Amino acid sequence: MTDYEKLKAQFREIGYLNRTIALLDWDHETYLPAKGVDYRADQQAFLSGMAHNRLVGIKVKELIEACESDQANLNTHEQINIREWRKDYDRSVKLPTEFVERFEKTCSLAKASWAEARRENKFEIFSNHLEQIIDLSRQKADYYGYEQTAYDALMDVYEPGCTTESLSPVFADLKKSIVDWLPEAIETTGDITEAFLKDDYPIAGQIKLNEIISRALEFDFESGRIDATTHPFCTELGPHDVRLTTRYEADDFTVSLYSVLHEAGHGLYEQGFKSEHAGTPMAEAVSLGIHESQSRLWENKVGRAPAFWNDWHSIACEHLPALKRFTPEQLTKAVNRVSPSFIRVEADEVTYDLHIILRYELEKALIAGDLHVKDIPGVWNEQFKGMFGIEVPDDTQGCLQDIHWSMGGFGYFPTYSLGNLNSAQLYDSAQKALGPRLGDLQNGNYHGLLGWLRTNVHQFGKQYPPAELMQNATGKPTQPDYHWSYLKDRFSSMG
Amino acid sequence: MTDYEKLKAQFREIGYLNRTIALLDWDHETYLPAKGVDYRADQQAFLSGMAHNRLVGIKVKELIEACESDQANLNTHEQINIREWRKDYDRSVKLPTEFVERFEKTCSLAKASWAEARRENKFEIFSNHLEQIIDLSRQKADYYGYEQTAYDALMDVYEPGCTTESLSPVFADLKKSIVDWLPEAIETTGDITEAFLKDDYPIAGQIKLNEIISRALEFDFESGRIDATTHPFCTELGPHDVRLTTRYEADDFTVSLYSVLHEAGHGLYEQGFKSEHAGTPMAEAVSLGIHESQSRLWENKVGRAPAFWNDWHSIACEHLPALKRFTPEQLTKAVNRVSPSFIRVEADEVTYDLHIILRYELEKALIAGDLHVKDIPGVWNEQFKGMFGIEVPDDTQGCLQDIHWSMGGFGYFPTYSLGNLNSAQLYDSAQKALGPRLGDLQNGNYHGLLGWLRTNVHQFGKQYPPAELMQNATGKPTQPDYHWSYLKDRFSSMG
Numbered sequence: 009m010t011d012y013e014k015l016k017a018q019f020r021e022i023g024y025l026n027r028t029i030a031l032l033d034w035d036h037e038t039y040l041p042a043k044g045v046d047y048r049a050d051q052q053a054f055l056s057g058m059a060h061n062r063l064v065g066i067k068v069k070e071l072i073e074a075c076e077s078d079q080a081n082l083n084t085h086e087q088i089n090i091r092e093w094r095k096d097y098d099r100s101v102k103l104p105t106e107f108v109e110r111f112e113k114t115c116s117l118a119k120a121s122w123a124e125a126r127r128e129n130k131f132e133i134f135s136n137h138l139e140q141i142i143d144l145s146r147q148k149a150d151y152y153g154y155e156q157t158a159y160d161a162l163m164d165v166y167e168p169g170c171t172t173e174s175l176s177p178v179f180a181d182l183k184k185s186i187v188d189w190l191p192e193a194i195e196t197t198g199d200i201t202e203a204f205l206k207d208d209y210p211i212a213g214q215i216k217l218n219e220i221i222s223r224a225l226e227f228d229f230e231s232g233r234i235d236a237t238t239h240p241f242c243t244e245l246g247p248h249d250v251r252l253t254t255r256y257e258a259d260d261f262t263v264s265l266y267s268v269l270h271e272a273g274h275g276l277y278e279q280g281f282k283s284e285h286a287g288t289p290m291a292e293a294v295s296l297g298i299h300e301s302q303s304r305l306w307e308n309k310v311g312r313a314p315a316f317w318n319d320w321h322s323i324a325c326e327h328l329p330a331l332k333r334f335t336p337e338q339l340t341k342a343v344n345r346v347s348p349s350f351i352r353v354e355a356d357e358v359t360y361d362l363h364i365i366l367r368y369e370l371e372k373a374l375i376a377g378d379l380h381v382k383d384i385p386g387v388w389n390e391q392f393k394g395m396f397g398i399e400v401p402d403d404t405q406g407c408l409q410d411i412h413w414s415m416g417g418f419g420y421f422p423t424y425s426l427g428n429l430n431s432a433q434l435y436d437s438a439q440k441a442l443g444p445r446l447g448d449l450q451n452g453n454y455h456g457l458l459g460w461l462r463t464n465v466h467q468f469g470k471q472y473p474p475a476e477l478m479q480n481a482t483g484k485p486t487q488p489d490y491h492w493s494y495l496k497d498r499f500s501s502m503g
Numbered sequence: 504m505t506d507y508e509k510l511k512a513q514f515r516e517i518g519y520l521n522r523t524i525a526l527l528d529w530d531h532e533t534y535l536p537a538k539g540v541d542y543r544a545d546q547q548a549f550l551s552g553m554a555h556n557r558l559v560g561i562k563v564k565e566l567i568e569a570c571e572s573d574q575a576n577l578n579t580h581e582q583i584n585i586r587e588w589r590k591d592y593d594r595s596v597k598l599p600t601e602f603v604e605r606f607e608k609t610c611s612l613a614k615a616s617w618a619e620a621r622r623e624n625k626f627e628i629f630s631n632h633l634e635q636i637i638d639l640s641r642q643k644a645d646y647y648g649y650e651q652t653a654y655d656a657l658m659d660v661y662e663p664g665c666t667t668e669s670l671s672p673v674f675a676d677l678k679k680s681i682v683d684w685l686p687e688a689i690e691t692t693g694d695i696t697e698a699f700l701k702d703d704y705p706i707a708g709q710i711k712l713n714e715i716i717s718r719a720l721e722f723d724f725e726s727g728r729i730d731a732t733t734h735p736f737c738t739e740l741g742p743h744d745v746r747l748t749t750r751y752e753a754d755d756f757t758v759s760l761y762s763v764l765h766e767a768g769h770g771l772y773e774q775g776f777k778s779e780h781a782g783t784p785m786a787e788a789v790s791l792g793i794h795e796s797q798s799r800l801w802e803n804k805v806g807r808a809p810a811f812w813n814d815w816h817s818i819a820c821e822h823l824p825a826l827k828r829f830t831p832e833q834l835t836k837a838v839n840r841v842s843p844s845f846i847r848v849e850a851d852e853v854t855y856d857l858h859i860i861l862r863y864e865l866e867k868a869l870i871a872g873d874l875h876v877k878d879i880p881g882v883w884n885e886q887f888k889g890m891f892g893i894e895v896p897d898d899t900q901g902c903l904q905d906i907h908w909s910m911g912g913f914g915y916f917p918t919y920s921l922g923n924l925n926s927a928q929l930y931d932s933a934q935k936a937l938g939p940r941l942g943d944l945q946n947g948n949y950h951g952l953l954g955w956l957r958t959n960v961h962q963f964g965k966q967y968p969p970a971e972l973m974q975n976a977t978g979k980p981t982q983p984d985y986h987w988s989y990l991k992d993r994f995s996s997m998g
Binding site: 024028041046051228232233235245 | 516523526527530534535536537538541542543545546550553724725727740741742743744
């Protein structure tokens with residue numbers, strides 16, 4: 009065995025452990041009996057420790073070094089894998105074990121206090137823990153190292169190469185455009201009430217319809233499945249095992265359907281890596297901003313387009329007869345209803361990015377020390393009013409709504425909006441490239457679009473950093489114009 | 504930490520790994536996508552290797568030795584745990600790694616050849632592999648060591664302390680009684696045809712009914728669940744996570760219901776260990792013969808008794824309306840139908856043990872070298888004719904029907920019949936002890952019976968060897984009389 013093969017075998021074994029941890033987690037969310045959670049937490053912590061120890065062990069280090077000094081004998085893909093394994097290794101060893109344990113312990117306590125604070129609508133319950141997490145996040149950034157701001161180091165974990173310097177003007181631009189346009193956008197679907205679609209949608213029918221549509225998207229059910237959870241997600245448990253989850257509500261089929269379209273977008277990306285790269289970074293997602301571009305493309309660009317309900321209305325009626333009282337046009341308008349609201353995860357496509365930009369700006373200021381924890385509620389509510397034009401009634405519907413901070417996830421939020429921008433930009437290029445073939449979409453045939461994404465995004469895994477991947481696929485790095493045009497087009501056609 | 508505490512921590516970690524492997528296995532049987540099986544097999548092999556390496560490592564060895572030389576400072580339960588951990592350790596180190604790998608590889612090939620042989624109805628396809636497995640099983644017995652016969656060493660893995668010397672006369676006795684009585688037993692349900700119960704039983708109704716009855720048995724759904732698989736089983740994935748599986752057939756509710764009663768019996772045992780012993784042998788099943796006594800007690804002694812359908816008929820009709828055309832008496836008779844058949848897993852309670860005794864006698868002879876593999880089909884068919892009075896039409900319905908030999912499971916079969924004997928004997932003692940309180944059963948209230956089993960069987964884990972456990976609970980070691988009386992009583996009341 010060459011050193012490269014030995015290293016690959018090491019990471020194959022680390023992969024076994026990480027996928028096992030992912031299964032423990034999937035099972036936790038789907039089927040674990042209520043009283044099984046404590047044991048499961050200990051079990052997961054134990055296996056995480058094992059996976060970590062293997063990664064930071066001397067064997068991996070020596071083999072990476074050996075491969076690095078033998079680059080000449082490695083092909084391009086192998087060199088890329090070495091580069092990425094080095095990054096994984098460095099990131100793991102940069103954080104002292106003692107620090108990792110302190111971080112995890114703090115988050116575990118913070119999560120509980122956040123849940124209580126949200127339930128009781130009392131920010132003070134959470135604020136001490138949040139201060140500790142911010143402090144630890146700054147330390148984490150210092151351990152990782154950065155060129156300009158500590159926040160850059162935190163974003164880099166989720167979105168390699170992303171900096172506040174490049175992102176801030178993009179977000180500022182987008183924010184202004186949306187805020188100015190918002191009153192007009194609201195008008196476009198002004199005749200649709202919140203309860204417009206509420207009816208009786210049997211869950212068995214929802215399951216069937218979701219499956220039929222996922223198959224049409226070419227999600228491979230021999231290499232994947234769909235289960236039910238409170239919070240929908242997608243997880244990869246092996247090279248041929250990609251699992252989506254969704255939530256069912258008996259009076260609102262859109263909850264499960266659009267979650268499935270979203271998660272299937274993630275799943276198609278995971279199913280789209282080349283099988284010869286299985287077990288290496290060449291078969292791993294490059295960033296959350298690219299991952300999210302895939303989910304939002306299928307959920308929004310495809311799933312909320314007028315063509316979608318033209319294609320699917322009659323089939324949907326077979327499984328959910330209550331849909332017969334709507335026309336395809338009404339359904340399209342209803343699933344695109346614009347209405348400013350307090351909760352991010354319930355937001356429409358127009359206001360969604362405002363929720364993200366608000367969080368991005370607060371996070372930047374918190375990590376930089378320009379904003380104090382105690383001032384969060386006031387600043388949140390003031391900024392929110394400025395963007396959405398409505399008054400936040402309480403912190404539970406304001407700064408306490410998201411779990412991310414309690415998990416130490418600073419730097420995560422911006423990737424959601426990057427997903428929106430990337431998705432519009434990729435969809436635009438796909439439309440131009442496919443030309444008349446994109447007309448396939450009119451018949452619920454997504455083969456051409458999926459093929460374009462496979463060729464231009466999926467197959468590369470971690471080969472190119474996100475900015476380069478976007479440049480190669482669309483001719484430009486990520487920018488807000490495409491998303492902005494898409495929003496204007498979509499909603500001007502609605503009225 | 505004392506040495507005992509250190510050792511306990513070691514086994515707690517080995518337990519994390521073993522339970523993780525059990526989850527990988529459960530998921531394999533329940534939800535794993537078709538194309539995910541290859542990766543899963545590698546993943547399981549890797550984790551099994553890890554668990555094995557931890558068990559045979561120097562740390563465990565030294566700690567066991569330290570504890571053994573410090574017995575005076577350990578309480579009874581701790582001493583028992585040390586004794587059992589020593590057995591686990593010894594059994595693992597006695598087999599050289601090279602031998603274990605050869606055994607596993609041989610079985611993996613044998614399993615495939617067995618499946619083909621069964622499909623093609625050609626014993627020769629399997630016979631070479633079977634010869635290798637028998638040879639390896641003899642070697643395994645030699646590694647383990649034994650006093651009288653090699654087969655004893657193999658049975659001891661599943662049923663500690665069980666020997667052919669003690670078991671053979673019991674089985675011979677039982678065989679003669681059943682064979683002589685069989686024609687009469689068949690008469691008792693002679694008016695029930697095989698298709699008697701066939702009807703339309705919607706699976707949703709079966710699921711609901713199974714759950715209601717499992718709850719009445721006090722199976723704890725906060726510490727367990729039921730899923731669907733091809734072959735029903737019960738697995739413990741943590742101290743509060745016991746999972747049953749069953750198989751649904753839309754025209755025969757008895758398949759899923761009686762599997763659930765059977766597996767719930769296993770599950771109640773697993774849920775019945777004392778929580779303070781979690782993670783130690785004091786909270787582990789002592790043997791398969793005791794485990795199977797619990798499953799058969801609930802499936803047969805309770806579930807096929809006349810009281811059962813008196814209690815449940817009206818509730819069952821709510822969920823499975825097709826049952827309205829039967830009386831409770833008809834249902835009781837139908838689920839007790841005696842009819843000699845070729846396939847063990849489809850056998851009735853009267854003929855079941857004959858299937859086992861046939862296999863037991865062949866296994867003994869094969870391991871002793873008194874029977875050659877090539878002669879199996881002839882001997883099987885001849886013996887079968889002698890016991891059941893019917894001619895085996897082909898090997899697929901004869902000596903090729905079970906997977907056990909291809910998995911190297913020599914010594915496993917007898918535990919099924921031990922389960923029958925133990926179950927009748929325990930049920931008899933419970934009846935005597937509970938007296939009128941067992942009348943609770945008449946109202947679908949199983950609290951008294953479960954309490955007796957908790958007190959006399961479950962709570963002890965591996966404290967007593969099976970023979971001693973039976974002696975303590977019933978005043979006698981396992982013997983055939985109780986099972987025999989039970990069968991006679993049950994079926995004489997049927998006519």
